[in-house]
Amino acid sequence: MDPPSSPFHLPTSLEPCRIDALPPAAYYIADFISEEEEEAILHKVETAPKARWRQLTHRRLQTWPSDLVKDTLLDSRPLPDWLETPIVSRILSLPVADGEPNMFADSPHGRPNHVLVNEYPPNTGIMPHKDGSAYYPVVCTVSLGSSLCLNLYKSKEDGALDPEPVWRILQEPRSLLITTADLYSEYLHGIEPISADVDISEQTIANWSLLRSSVFRDGLNQRQTRTSLTYRDVLKVSKLGNKLGSRFGRS
Template sequence: MTRTITSAKLDIAPSSIYYIPDFITPAEEQTLIDKVLTAPKPKWVHLKNRRLQNWGMDHFGSRGIVSDRGMIGEPLPVWLSYLFPRFREAGVFEGMDATHQDPNHCLVNEYLAGQGIMPHKDGPAYLPTVSTVTLSSHCVLEFYKYPEDKEQEERDSTTEETRTQEPEFSLLVQPRSLLVLKEDVYKKYMHGIREITEDDLRKGNILNLPEAMPKGIKETPVLERGTRISLTFRIVQKTLSTKKLFLRR
């Protein structure tokens, strides 16, 4: 039976962070990795610090970003949508939107060891719940309080200035885990991953260390990064089917 996110809430964290270790099995993890790596070459978008795939959209956005106008919706492939019953059982997107019981967008990111992403917010195109399944290797996700003053809020939300600040807290995200961010932590914090090849878990304020510590490890270790693949599922509020788009022309 799938564990519910209400039982996986991190009580010592800002509200609405949920972490479920071993959400999928090693066999399921390998199947997902194989599907990602055998996707058609045109599906990959290559960026400076990672490469990615978009599933569920035929754009209105670029480079993995859905614009405020929304997206042209396409059904997610079966190898991704087969997780939907498990999301429902866990209550991941429960109460979000009566018209969207399941996610309609999945962003696949591949990070090599030493690659990361600047602190950023996911933007207003999505409903305020994001769920991420991690494959192959861990990461430490760092959180920075989003500036509340209007002038700073109008700047680009991915800035070098933010990177020079110390994160307010971090999360250790292990392979096969499910991380769900909702409401306040989604709206009021930026999150990012440092471009380093190993993570010293003795440093920083890692809130879920007891839940995410590798089994059998008694001392807080230094973890070497490998290639990590993340499957980030979200609900885009504004969608237009290709059929409706054709009828408009």
Template sequence: MPNWLQPLLQRMAQETAAVGPGQGANHVLLNVYRSGEGIMPHQDGPLYHPGVCILSLAAPAVMRFTRKRSSTDNESSGGRERLVASVALMPRSLLVFCGDAYHSCLHGIDEVDAEMLDETVVNMAALPQPGDTVLQRGGERFSLTVRRVLRTKNVLGLRK
């Protein structure tokens, strides 16, 4: 990890359990989203410690958590996952999720220029205008996704 990132990773490891107790992050992904861009609902998978930290920078967005469908779900949902919660990702905010949100839900960001805010947004009080029903995405959003890969392999033989 680059030296400039070390203080942030150390603080995340001390203040959250997202990368595992007594562990540090060994995987950081920088994402860039323009207004109107998003990421399809997905799950991070079993290669990572079951937790993640997402540091949001620049423009805001809303991450939506939907319950994964199981083989026992009936078809009345029309093939759609059930929305569980939404989180407004404001500039300089940190989202940490693990447990049920990590294992049983998909997470994604809609491809919109303006986010519709409703009762599913769990952090409405943290918004600049808590009563607003629309959040303009604005310019580019940057995020650092911080995780721990559980097992790594030295395929190039670069480490000693």
């Protein structure tokens, strides 16, 4: 929890941050972390041991505390401090609505236990996909460094992907996006590998009224490198991981 003297003012619940234009349910908080916190996390990402990075064809990523094997988290160590504080405590401090518990109250571990760090230089994206059955269906994404659009897609009647996104969500640096329920299970999400997001307007961006910035009013977002932290609760955690952890002196 943030101390009462924290200059940081989060909403008292997620309800005012609901993206009304989307099916249930998605929430967007533009100012979820401060510029200093963003800088400190980016420093940790950049100075992580080289072995932490997995290089894909166009993108590189880190997984904390480890990869999944057959949808199971093998390493049950807690998240490192820099991924835990302040982000997890803030997520858990946010009730879905006044008087209700937080998003993870009913998840198996009551909190996110896994983080993917994805780095997207300009012209880099991620193919439309669903996150599948390994996770509790709540995804919390913190964006760092630059803005970009996350596209939401629907499958056509014949099961093929409709290549035209049904919605676009603009994610600014330091923002938190939460997607859950139908948005988790029924829709695909992806990021186009382009250098600039175009045609950005009130008509085309689902979370327009919740954005911090007005610098997109010319309809263009020139991308810089954007790093994302994706927090989820992996349903299955290996008991073997626990045993190995204590045997080798891990916390």
